[in-house]
Amino acid sequence: MSSGLNLLIGISMGLNLLALGSSRLPSLIRVAAAQGVVLGLMPLLMEHHFSWLVALTAVTTAVVKGVVIPTLLRHAMRAANIDRDLDPLIGFIPSLLLGAAGTIAAVALVRVVPLLPEHRGLLLVPGSVAAILTGFILLIARSKAISQVCGYLILDNGVYLFGLLLIHAMPLLVEAGILLDLTVAVFVIGIIVDRIQRAFDSLDTRKLTALHE
């Protein structure tokens, strides 16, 4: 069980780096979606015995993160007619190296963190820290609004991973609420993106500083 879980977390770490290295918007969206699906499946592996509620959450998470949100994003992208190439503030290779350094540091630091004995062998904490770091790098280093949304999604995946540590303590209702919030947020962003595009003819967040008042 723990090795399968670690494999999934390892894949999600790889997807982090893939997100940092992808130079086009659609592939970035795809990576974020894939990570959502991978993480959504994890509660199924964590439970010792099958329970309908957990299965339902897992499937819902996977569907929302893997299908609904990417579709919204793609729709927004198409509606706003965005140029698909990302123009990074921090280049792809430096952000890749940063992400990798962050991941290694996360794996190294996990020995310091006091964990429950059943979580000792798991990569949950490093995986979560790595995803959060990746999200931040994307938020800082990419200037397109939609790529920032992807950064936000990956950051949220990291938070979700951390939440899995508390899977027994946290009511699933909270989980579901977060998911709903996320979907609504992305939906709203999709609409805003469309409006901004119409109003300003650009989606470069660097150019939106004029709105600060």
Next chain:
Amino acid sequence: MMASVEFIVRIGLWFLLPPLLPGIVNRVKAWVAGRRGPPVLQLYYDLARLWRKGVVLSDLASPGFIAGPAVAWVAVAGAALLLPLGPLGSLLSFRGDVILLVYLLALARFCTAWAAMETGSSFEGMGAAREVSYAVLAEASVITAVLALSVQSGSVSLARMMEPAVGSGGVLLAAGLFTVLLAENCRVPFDDPATHLELTMIHEVMVLDHSGPPLAVILHGASMKLLLYALLLVQAVVPLGGLSFPAAVAVLAGGVLAVTVGVGLVESLLARFAFRRVPLLLTTAFLLCLFALLVAWNGGAA
């Protein structure tokens, strides 16, 4: 006595087998494209023909133009002889032989690039510049892979390092080393050995002015390097330790064949990358090896 016989047999193997590999790659490419393609032994014919030919030498070329390919060939052959061959073990194994292997390949690169710069042609200059620049990133991956193997096995000699463990580390290392293999042997997506557009090539463009026997030596050396990397990759990933002698040899040969076919498939299905994407891909290879190292480190601690 036995040692010298073994030495001669190994030299013979390394002399005779390598030209088979490019033939197989071309066969796979032809098969995917639905063509008949050249015979598998084509490179042997080419080498024999080139060896008999005369040489046209640039006015500017110094004796280094001839000596370069010869020394590069010796360096690659030396590296090849250091490599253990599965159940046969290695000819001479000592602590740190793996570093000698890596640096022998670097010596070969120095000599090839030197010979390329002899003619003063801007095309060869371009190729040599690319070769030595991309090698910087490839070298980082190779050293990291060496570190991963050495941490995993707790040893620094090739013969004992080639006892890999199965797991995610192996997969990462295989992916990383395969990418390095493609880059170092100038295959697609880094370089296109089939093209004749000089501006887009790395290795082929360095040998534009070579002809006759020196070109034959260069081509043979390149195929030897491909076989060397394929063997290295297979032994670094597939555990051969527990197998009987014939089974191990078969697995080794099968692995090399699989790698070769993989190269052919990559070449048929992928286009050559734009040059600005090459560093990104090589960085990815480096990171794959780095994570293999991390897995190896954690694997021992747990």
Next chain:
Amino acid sequence: MTDGPILFVAAAALLLGCLLGPRFPRLWIALTLAGAAAFIAASAHILGGGEPWEWRGGFSVGGEQLHLRLDGLSALFLALLGVVGGAGAVYSRSYWSDAQYPRSAPRGRALWSALVVSMGGVLLASNGLHFLLAWEAFVLAAYFLIILDPDSAGARPAGWLYLAASHAGTLCLFGFFCGIASRTGSWDLGPMRDNAGLAPLFWLGLVGFGLKAGLFPLHVWLPSGHASAPSHVSAILSGVMINMGVYGLVRFTGWLPVPHEAGWVLIFGGAVSALAGMAFAVSQTDLKRLLAYCTVENVGIIGVGLGAALLGSEQGGTSWGGLALAGALLHVWSHGLSKALLFFGAGSVVHATGTRDMSRLGGLWKRMPKTAALFAFGSVAISGLPPLGGFVSEWMIYLGLLGAASSRSPAAWAAIPAAILLGISGALALAAFVKACSAVFLGASRGGTSDHAHESPDLMIGPMAALAALGAVIGLAPAPLWPSIARAAGAWRGPVGPMPWAVLALGLCNLVLAGLALVAAALLGRRVRDGGLKRAPTWSCGYAEPTARMQYTVGSFSGIISGWFSWALRPQGWSQRPRGLFPARAHRFERIPETVLEDAVAPAALGVLQLSTLVRRLQHGRLRFYILYIVAGLAGLGILTAMEARP
């Protein structure tokens, strides 16, 4: 027993050369060679197994009793000093001849002897005060040698920068030795590792010796200093003088206790130095600046070795630590020899063509085949490629690092990144030296500078060949050298253990490889001659009228790598593109600044200067106010004393 008289002969010969050198050039060469030979003989005796030599003079200098000591460690450096000092003296006979430089050549000879003898003094001194005196003497001698050429435009600013940096270093060393003296109560030096209070002094020593050794980012004086000096001077600066800094680091990490972080700082500083030095080297267009930056890289490699040795020693004398130290010490030799050889080669090129700008050279092998071959030899050696000396020492350091990694010691967290960075810098070195060799010696002549070039006289080729031969010995026969290296390393913190069998195997491999390479080249050459050989213009893909200006330039060769490091290199370029139907001259000019100097040190220095300008306002020449200052000062002192006395 015999070391004392031999060293006395050496000192006497060199001091005599200092006095008589300006008048009698032949006698000077004989004296310098005698001094160098005596240095080598004494060192060989110690390294060959003789007892370490120690001598306390009956008289005192500067109030301190003279105390000299020659053990394995200092003998290793002293022998290198003898080799390069002697070779450089012979080389300068033709390179900086009286006929060509009637005013500066005599001065140069005296200064050369002074430099060699004072560096010998540093290596022998076992008293803090005398160490500092000898240190200051060689710093000054080197300064006057850098500005030896009165007509060179860059020499004077480079000399000033060198002097300023050296004195900053000397200041640190002053603090270092004063600290030792005040805490032990004596200027006498020797092993004192049980005195734990001395550990913090390591940081002062690191800055002082690091400045001299040229560890990044303390290397700011090094590129311009090495590039602007006459080439035989560059050779001894780069081959030996920077090693004085290395000697200081090795000596005093061995004699004094060090803080726990010392090994980590050295290993990371060394690795960064290796990478940054080579990144800068690859992008240079000036041949001698390229070599100078390469020195920064090699000092970094030595630093990595020493750092690993320190970590190994902290963890209880592991075998990998000993190997790393042996590698670092051997690298002092292999780098010193090949760097001196390369600077001599660069000097021959400058001598023959009058320029060190690689983008104006090319095709020199036809006119200077011996120089070209020797330069290529040095390039292979310094890029750390087998079968030559540079590889053997780097290999030992790698073995140390891999040993730390594979034994999963805590030091692996430093050893693994260091090994990766060393690998990268090795590949960069290869790129840099392919570029240097090909731009200078291969292809066609670019600017007409090479057309009237001539091969150097035998007196310049001879020393280069000697250095190359010694470098080859390190590469091909490391096993016979191991006992000497082990003795030198043993003088650090205790014996390093028996010779690993791998050293013998590596030497064997190198020997076989060198032999096979020669045979293969000869066979292929014969096959080409027999098979029919035709000369033709370069094909260049069928272009009909190739000109030399179409060759790949140095800038374009390193363009890819400079692009990767542009965040650190900050290249500056001006270009004028061709415009219109009949474009006028178009040109492009590029320059790689010394980033640390121009973007960090210079602004800081400017700030200090502005601050001192403010202070200078107080100095206006009006006597009344000066008297006022004195009165104010006295009053202030009085108030202070009164306040002290009251409670």
